[in-house]
Each structure stands twice: as structure tokens, then as C-alpha cells.
Amino acid sequence: SAVISQKPSRDICQRGTSLTIQCQVDSQVTMMFWYRQQPGQSLTLIATANQGSEATYESGFVIDKFPISRPNLTFSTLTVSNMSPEDSSIYLCSVLAENYGYTFGSGTRLTVV
Amino acid sequence: AQSVAQPEDQVNVAEGNPLTVKCTYSVSGNPYLFWYVQYPNRGLQFLLKYITGDNLVKGSYGFEAEFNKSQTSFHLKKPSALVSDSALYFCAVRDMFSGGYNKLIFGAGTRLAVHP
Numbered sequence: 001s002a003v004i005s006q007k008p009s010r011d012i013c014q015r016g017t018s019l020t021i022q023c024q025v026d027s028q029v030t031m032m033f034w035y036r037q038q039p040g041q042s043l044t045l046i047a048t049a050n051q052g053s054e055a056t057y058e059s060g061f062v063i064d065k066f067p068i069s070r071p072n073l074t075f076s077t078l079t080v081s082n083m084s085p086e087d088s089s090i091y092l093c094s095v096l097a098e099n100y101g102y103t104f105g106s107g108t109r110l111t112v113v
Numbered sequence: 114a115q116s117v118a119q120p121e122d123q124v125n126v127a128e129g130n131p132l133t134v135k136c137t138y139s140v141s142g143n144p145y146l147f148w149y150v151q152y153p154n155r156g157l158q159f160l161l162k163y164i165t166g167d168n169l170v171k172g173s174y175g176f177e178a179e180f181n182k183s184q185t186s187f188h189l190k191k192p193s194a195l196v197s198d199s200a201l202y203f204c205a206v207r208d209m210f211s212g213g214y215n216k217l218i219f220g221a222g223t224r225l226a227v228h229p
Binding site: 001031033041042043045096099100101102103104105106107109 | 221
């Protein structure tokens, strides 16, 4: 299965600033996903990022707030823009590899103060 | 709409006893079902999946799950629980109808506590 390196693992940020999270995969994958896990909650999909096309955002998430880049088949970034305390969550990237093997990164624990 | 339900917020079991974490699903067509585990300050780790074939699926760390189409369930089981199994468990289903993007839809999660 694919191995994902996600950075940073955690950060504490000031409100109004932005944080970019990186997701590096050790193999080429077509589909990458970004999830948010709010404290004590389940995972909610933010967007699907396919190489060579614009990310597809789920209801309630917009590109201005969560811009995503997908420059190649092994890398993606998610930016959390103009942060507020409500953005404090764990953010996880995920990839779909062969035979429906969904793999997840270790997550980025974001605290906004 | 595709969905999964985990009816129990928490499951408590004594070490050495069998454990069951429940999951029911609602999908159109044949479901692709998954179980993941999340330890504190960690990402999600894959346990097992059902795509097709045998209804009893064996996975990592001694876990197994049984796909039951008539009851629309996919309960996670282990014959003998370990304290180290204490974690948050998520059931998920592949969404096949949202533009073909293959996203996973997760249940609310069940916290498993195994007591010595």
C-alpha cells in the first residue's frame, strides 16, 4: 500500500493567518482526498484533488478558505486560510491506491489561538 | 444517499473477552465497506475491507468482520481483546454516486476501551 508523509504533524497558529499542509506519497496515485476531523468528531471530506484538474469541494467547503494544489501524482497541499479558532481540527490527507486501498497520512493537528 | 451508522459511542470489554463493534450501512447497490482504527495523535490505520467474495473478512491485528447483506451490517470482531486494542474505530463505505470520485463516507466512530 502507499505510504504517505504529511507535514507538519502539529502547529499552533494565530487567528487570521494561513497554514499550508503538505502530503507526499511514495507512489503515483490519481486520487487524493483531504479530510477534517473536528475535536471528538468523525472525518468529513473537504475536497477531492485529482492531478491536472481543479479540486472538487464538498458542500460547506470553499476554495477561498481551503485552496488545494495538486502539481503531480505524488504531492498535494491544503491551505487553511484566514484561520479562526473554529478551524482547530485534525486535517488528514488520503489516497486511493489499487484495489480500493485507501491510505491515510498521520494527520496535522491544528490549534488556532 | 450512502451512509454508515455506528450505534455505540463506546464499547467496554475486559481483556481476553471477545469484542464486537457494530456498523450498519445504507447504500444503493453493492457496498464497499471498510474498518479503520485511530490511536491517539495518529492517523487512520486500515484494518480490513469487504469488496466482494467471502462474507467473513479477516484483517490486521486479529480483527475480522462479517458482511451480512440481509441485516445490512458489517460488525467488527475479535475473539480475544487486548488492552492495546483500546482506540477509536471507524466504519466507512465507498460513495459510488458522487460524480465517481470514490470518496469514503465515515461513521461517527466507536471508542473501544479494553480493561485489564
